[in-house]
Amino acid sequence: MLDLGRFPYINTDGTAFAVDNSDPYTIDEKTVLRDKNNKVVAIGKDDIFNASKGNFREGDQVEVKATNGVATEIKRLATKEEVEVAKALGKVKDAYVVPHNTADMAAAAKGLVEADIANNSITVSVTHLSGDTYKVTLKYNNTTVEATKNITVTKDASNIATLSELKYDNTPVADFNENTTEYTVPLPYGTDTVPTVTATATDQDATIKITQAKSLTGTIVDRTAEVIVTAANGKTTKAYTITFEVAQATQPQP
Numbered sequence: 001m002l003d004l005g006r007f008p009y010i011n012t013d014g015t016a017f018a019v020d021n022s023d024p025y026t027i028d029e030k031t032v033l034r035d036k037n038n039k040v041v042a043i044g045k046d047d048i049f050n051a052s053k054g055n056f057r058e059g060d061q062v063e064v065k066a067t068n069g070v071a072t073e074i075k076r077l078a079t080k081e082e083v084e085v086a087k088a089l090g091k092v093k094d095a096y097v098v099p100h101n102t103a104d105m106a107a108a109a110k111g112l113v114e115a116d117i118a119n120n121s122i123t124v125s126v127t128h129l130s131g132d133t134y135k136v137t138l139k140y141n142n143t144t145v146e147a148t149k150n151i152t153v154t155k156d157a158s159n160i161a162t163l164s165e166l167k168y169d170n171t172p173v174a175d176f177n178e179n180t181t182e183y184t185v186p187l188p189y190g191t192d193t194v195p196t197v198t199a200t201a202t203d204q205d206a207t208i209k210i211t212q213a214k215s216l217t218g219t220i221v222d223r224t225a226e227v228i229v230t231a232a233n234g235k236t237t238k239a240y241t242i243t244f245e246v247a248q249a250t251q252p253q254p
Contacts, residue, residue: 157233
């Protein structure tokens, strides 16, 4: 009989053990314990039990050959630590997305990986390699057992659709605030050239579309310039307007 799995328990006197949900196997004086390279580690229950302190423990992954419930050969395929690290590595995603305003990408990715593996016995470290590529290292606490995986870490698209600056003919709009969207700009009497509106987005990845005012003497619609900001995510938008008003002629005193 050949059985493959992990030890759920080993009894205290080292004479029996189980693999996953199997019935218990007995260890006798002829039972051989081998490592994953097929090297003999111990023979007989006493030696195997003594070896269990470092080579035969609950949680190890093993292959068992048995006859009539007696283990003739136990081959340790992986230690408990190796199994746990491999299991955790399997939970690490190939790619992670962090908030667009993240300053420390590696630290943010580390937090996401820790949440995915959810194992306090494993230490996670993330280092930047190049571009969007980072290396995740998982290490079982207080051991040399570790595993690595390269992942991709990118920022999500910003939802910021505000302006940091709004001008007309290179003159800053008075009392500009990114959260105020409507402005009225007075112009001196006699102004007949429509000012050109320019704007700068708060987020450099946002896009701006400006519709200039058509005239200074028409309707309020004609005298209004509109600036529409579209965030990098392509969904969030914000509109700002500037309405120009030319001062009226001063009436002579009677």
